[in-house]
Amino acid sequence: MNAWHIAVKDLHILFRDRGIVIQLLVLPLIFILVFSGAIQAGAGGQSDTRLPLTVVNEDTGSKAQTLLAGIEEAGGIRVVPQERAVVEGQLDNSELPRALFIPSNFSADLDAGRQTNLRLVSRPDANAPRTEAMRLVIEGVARDMALEPQILLSLQQMGEMMANVPDAFAILAVEKGPAQARSQFESSRTRPLVELVTTVPQRVSTVEEQATAAQLAVPGFTVLFVFLTAQATARSIYDEKKVGSFRRLLASPIPKAQLLAGKMLPNVIASLIQVAVIFSFGIFALPLLGQPALSLGNAPLGVALVALLMALCSSGLGILIAALARTENQIGGLSAVLLWAMGLIGGSFIPVFFLERFLGPVMRVVPHYWANSAFTNLLVRGAGLSEVLPQMLALLVFTAGFFAIGLWRFEFD
Amino acid sequence: MPAILEVENLVKKFGDFEAVKGVSFTVEEGEVFGLLGPNGAGKTTTISMLTGILPPSAGTARIGGYDIRTEMDRAKTLNGLVPQDLALYPTLSARANLEFFGRIYGLHGRDLKERVADVLRIVSLTERADQTIETFSGGMKRRVNIAAGLVHQPRLLFLDEPTVGVDPQSRNYIFESVLRLNRDRGMSIIYTSHYMEEVELLCNRAAIIDQGQIVALDTIKNLIGLLGGGVIHVGIERADPAMLEALSALPAVKEADVITPPIAAPLAPDAEPEQQERSPVASGAVIKVITEHSQQALVNIIGYLNAKDLTLTSLEILEPNLESVFLHLTGKKLRD
Numbered sequence: 128m129n130a131w132h133i134a135v136k137d138l139h140i141l142f143r144d145r146g147i148v149i150q151l152l153v154l155p156l157i158f159i160l161v162f163s164g165a166i167q168a169g170a171g172g173q174s175d176t177r178l179p180l181t182v183v184n185e186d187t188g189s190k191a192q193t194l195l196a197g198i199e200e201a202g203g204i205r206v207v208p209q210e211r212a213v214v215e216g217q218l219d220n221s222e223l224p225r226a227l228f229i230p231s232n233f234s235a236d237l238d239a240g241r242q243t244n245l246r247l248v249s250r251p252d253a254n255a256p257r258t259e260a261m262r263l264v265i266e267g268v269a270r271d272m273a274l275e276p277q278i279l280l281s282l283q284q285m286g287e288m289m290a291n292v293p294d295a296f297a298i299l300a301v302e303k304g305p306a307q308a309r310s311q312f313e314s315s316r317t318r319p320l321v322e323l324v325t326t327v328p329q330r331v332s333t334v335e336e337q338a339t340a341a342q343l344a345v346p347g348f349t350v351l352f353v354f355l356t357a358q359a360t361a362r363s364i365y366d367e368k369k370v371g372s373f374r375r376l377l378a379s380p381i382p383k384a385q386l387l388a389g390k391m392l393p394n395v396i397a398s399l400i401q402v403a404v405i406f407s408f409g410i411f412a413l414p415l416l417g418q419p420a421l422s423l424g425n426a427p428l429g430v431a432l433v434a435l436l437m438a439l440c441s442s443g444l445g446i447l448i449a450a451l452a453r454t455e456n457q458i459g460g461l462s463a464v465l466l467w468a469m470g471l472i473g474g475s476f477i478p479v480f481f482l483e484r485f486l487g488p489v490m491r492v493v494p495h496y497w498a499n500s501a502f503t504n505l506l507v508r509g510a511g512l513s514e515v516l517p518q519m520l521a522l523l524v525f526t527a528g529f530f531a532i533g534l535w536r537f538e539f540d
Numbered sequence: 541m542p543a544i545l546e547v548e549n550l551v552k553k554f555g556d557f558e559a560v561k562g563v564s565f566t567v568e569e570g571e572v573f574g575l576l577g578p579n580g581a582g583k584t585t586t587i588s589m590l591t592g593i594l595p596p597s598a599g600t601a602r603i604g605g606y607d608i609r610t611e612m613d614r615a616k617t618l619n620g621l622v623p624q625d626l627a628l629y630p631t632l633s634a635r636a637n638l639e640f641f642g643r644i645y646g647l648h649g650r651d652l653k654e655r656v657a658d659v660l661r662i663v664s665l666t667e668r669a670d671q672t673i674e675t676f677s678g679g680m681k682r683r684v685n686i687a688a689g690l691v692h693q694p695r696l697l698f699l700d701e702p703t704v705g706v707d708p709q710s711r712n713y714i715f716e717s718v719l720r721l722n723r724d725r726g727m728s729i730i731y732t733s734h735y736m737e738e739v740e741l742l743c744n745r746a747a748i749i750d751q752g753q754i755v756a757l758d759t760i761k762n763l764i765g766l767l768g769g770g771v772i773h774v775g776i777e778r779a780d781p782a783m784l785e786a787l788s789a790l791p792a793v794k795e796a797d798v799i800t801p802p803i804a805a806p807l808a809p810d811a812e813p814e815q816q817e818r819s820p821v822a823s824g825a826v827i828k829v830i831t832e833h834s835q836q837a838l839v840n841i842i843g844y845l846n847a848k849d850l851t852l853t854s855l856e857i858l859e860p861n862l863e864s865v866f867l868h869l870t871g872k873k874l875r876d
Contacts (some may be wrong), residue, residue: 132643136629136636143631371625375688378591378621379644380613540594 129381133389155352163344177205181226188234197268224253254509341421345409346502351475353398358462360394360445391442398438424505429512433501436522440494443529450536474499497521544569544696544728549599559585561752574739574746575732582752583732587698591621620694624701626681630674634684645692659687679710696728736862750870767860768794770834775854779825792836796829
């Protein structure tokens with residue numbers, strides 16, 4: 128209970144400090160606006176929210192063009208033509224979540240009424256709902272396209288039957304015609320002329336997704352600024368020591384663990400408020416500014432738990448900084464270098480899946496990486512709670528480590 | 541009167557440095573006890589151990605019967621601390637500060653509101669209660685600092701240099717508050733200061749502490765009585781043991797001793813001529829004369845010097861007070 132009293136008092140002090148409020152809430156929003164705007168401009172300027180579908184079209188006939196036009200007309204998907212070699216390389220290098228391959232004989236097979244295969248290659252760690260949505264659109268368009276040759280084929284077969292039948296049996300041929308047509312349509316369902324085959328690439332590594340600007344900028348800067356509040360924890364402890372109120376708290380009947388918990392709690396609460404404000408901004412305000420809205424993915428509970436663990440980890444880091452730094456300048460200097468550098472290494476400025484390609488496992492030494500990785504999986508890839516358990520465990524380990532070292536090095540007197 | 545505080549051989553070491561070297565004293569219920577000593581003497585370290593801020597390196601103390609080594613949590617509920625620093629939250633109001641400190645001692649609801657109102661009355665800040673501390677003068681901040689140590693009604697209040705940096709008016713106000721708390725509410729108070737006038741004015745008894753040790757402990761009257769009727773520092777060109785003996789034997793003089801420089805030992809007969817030239821007695825000496833009555837003693841001392849045809853080079857009369865007692869006991873001034 129005493130920890131709660133300390134936390135309430137600290138929150139009162141915290142939210143009276145305009146500088147802190149600006150750092151907690153306003154600065155992240157400015158960063159998000161600037162970066163998401165820049166990312167979007169870099170990606171083509173206009174706010175095209177359609178899902179990009181990379182297509183390798185090796186067909187020289189008109190049917191493939193009709194298929195691609197049909198996919199775009201269906202809405203929601205933007206066709207991005209690309210060369211086979213490039214696409215295969217990107218799939219191998221985790222630079223592309225999925226691609227559609229149209230074979231060279233696509234038009235010829237369709238014209239001849241022969242079955243042909245489209246191949247949708249999707250990485251196993253790509254956003255599954257998006258892959259499924261694209262599969263349904265491609266299948267729908269392909270089926271409509273296949274209908275025309277199917278009808279023509281059945282009419283042709285009926286004509287052949289009518290031409291060869293003797294007059295006495297003409298009535299039987301007329302009865303047989305519709306049956307033949309039904310058989311053709313049945314065959315088109317069970318054995319379609321165009322079959323969409325979904326496959327996975329050979330090599331599988333960490334996923335990359337084609338995310339929106341909001342999905343990249345909002346979680347990245349949320350992680351950065353939540354960890355920056357560690358500085359506020361450290362400064363709050365320093366201020367208490369400086370004015371002497373920490374001595375007064377030590378002389379009161381509050382156990383030391385509760386005292387430190389009381390100093391951590393305000394920043395946990397402030398961090399959660401921070402996450403709520405920034406995510407709300409991403410969901411509701413960004414669309415009003417002409418940018419794509421942030422999606423919370425398929426596991427909002429997972430997002431909430433990751434946010435809570437991240438807030439705890441940040442406060443633990445604050446205790447550690449307070450234990451190591453002896454002066455106000457040291458707190459400022461240590462925080463500036465440590466927290467911004469950790470944010471940079473941990474993928475707050477540059478998405479984790481890009482940064483991993485040249486930083487590799489180095490990123491894993493900072494908690495920011497695990498928080499960013501968890502948010503990327505949840506928000507961008509639509510992963511479930513169970514899929515981010517390793518990241519959550521890592522954040523928990525970091526929290527325990529920071530707190531334990533902080534407690535060990537902390538000078539209460 | 542039962543003792544509210546019993547301190548036994550309390551020691552605090554920081555590495556090799558011994559800040560407190562085995563202090564022992566008792567404070568009775570309802571007593572105002574002074575800890576007098578210069579900066580760095582070990583007063584605050586002693587208080588830090590007694591209030592649970594620092595663990596003792598050795599020795600112990602009992603507060604209200606609770607041993608600070610084994611029952612500090614209970615002892616803390618009896619203690620109130622007014623630290624030397626302004627241990628307040630500047631951006632919160634006086635009331636918010638006091639309510640917070642009340643809550644951490646378990647006060648809540650109506651009790652808390654009444655206690656806060658009470659201590660605001662004690663320090664006469666009811667009218668300014670809802671203003672933030674940062675808008676207060678130094679003296680007003682000191683008063684809130686005291687109120688914060690009182691809000692949970694401690695039985696034993698530690699006031700650690702409460703008047704540092706305070707204007708005379710606020711200082712008087714603090715004195716009145718301390719005396720009222722002791723007189724009207726029977727609160728036991730440990731008052732540390734390096735201002736001897738404050739200790740003389742407020743305390744029944746005092747311990748004089750220097751370099752981590754208690755060098756004297758008694759009632760204020762008895763401590764001052766150590767110097768009898770006062771001390772006279774007599775500066776002369778030369779001093780020798782015979783002169784000191786003669787001075788000590790004068791009426792109204794209790795004892796006489798050289799304080800600067802020390803009397804040299806008589807030289808050996810075979811000493812070098814160069815050494816022989818140096819006087820066997822101290823030259824440019826200051827003799828400390830402890831008197832039973834300073835004015836009578838002064839007349840006798842001057843009469844003796846005239847009779848011996850000795851030249852007086854300086855003269856200083858120290859009236860008997862804690863400052864001169866401290867100087868007498870440690871050879872240093874309190875504010876050194």
